[in-house]
Amino acid sequence: MATSRRDTADSYTQRAHREGYPARSVYKLEEIQLQNRIVKPGDTVLDVGAAPGSWTLFTHRELLKGNGTIVAVDLNPLRLNPVPPTVVEYTGDAFSPEIREKLISHGPFDAIISDAAPMTTGNRTVDTSRSEWLAEQVLFLATEHLKVHGNLVIKIFQGGGQQELLLQMRKLFSKAKTLKPKACRNDSFETYLIGLDKK
Numbered sequence: 548m549a550t551s552r553r554d555t556a557d558s559y560t561q562r563a564h565r566e567g568y569p570a571r572s573v574y575k576l577e578e579i580q581l582q583n584r585i586v587k588p589g590d591t592v593l594d595v596g597a598a599p600g601s602w603t604l605f606t607h608r609e610l611l612k613g614n615g616t617i618v619a620v621d622l623n624p625l626r627l628n629p630v631p632p633t634v635v636e637y638t639g640d641a642f643s644p645e646i647r648e649k650l651i652s653h654g655p656f657d658a659i660i661s662d663a664a665p666m667t668t669g670n671r672t673v674d675t676s677r678s679e680w681l682a683e684q685v686l687f688l689a690t691e692h693l694k695v696h697g698n699l700v701i702k703i704f705q706g707g708g709q710q711e712l713l714l715q716m717r718k719l720f721s722k723a724k725t726l727k728p729k730a731c732r733n734d735s736f737e738t739y740l741i742g743l744d745k746k
């Protein structure tokens with residue numbers, strides 16, 4: 548029986564392995580989806596920072612139920628074999644002009660989900676400011692390429708300007724809030740910004 552949050556976290560890793568997901572992060576999206584219904588079958592979804600591919604696979608299997616499109620982008624390739632038929636994969640910097648152009652050619656999107664995170668340095672000031680930059684870029688993408696009534700999920704490291712981004716999201720969405728899923732590791736300072744029903 549789990550006796551601490553770290554034990555619980557380890558059980559998420561074991562469960563991900565049993566269920567065929569390459570990372571335990573899948574259960575963060577599961578909780579976000581259960582509370583907010585971000586994605587529905589038939590949607591076109593942009594998954595930013597998608598590798599190794601747990602969110603992508605979960606979206607294919609459980610949210611789209613095989614019906615829809617996931618545009619998945621990461622600096623690294625997905626570790627999904629086979630890559631599900633709903634997935635269009637791009638490897639590269641999501642915010643470089645070339646990749647961005649390719650991504651938006653599949654839009655506008657019903658949902659944008661981003662678990663993108665910088666390589667951490669151990670210096671919290673550096674890490675949070677890099678995370679903030681990524682989150683701002685995703686919000687900018689959503690401003691331009693998310694459909695009206697669309698939903699948004701963005702990871703951000705706490706301390707990385709999330710209050711300012713949340714204020715911006717409150718103007719763009721009918722509802723905006725933060726959510727820290729139970730599957731986040733106890734020592735992690737990440738949280739998620741959720742925007743529902745774009746105006």
Ligand SMILES: C[S@@+](CC[C@H](N)C(=O)[O-])C[C@H]1O[C@@H](n2cnc3c(N)ncnc32)[C@H](O)[C@@H]1O
Pocket residue numbers: 569570572573595596597598599600601602603620621622623639640641642662663664665666681
């Ligand atoms: C926590 S991992 C994502 C895990 C993924 N959601 C899953 O469930 O398998 C964060 C990812 O963000 C990616 N990333 C960071 N900056 C990026 C950028 N500029 N463009 C694309 N991907 C980026 C990293 O390469 C890394 O794979």
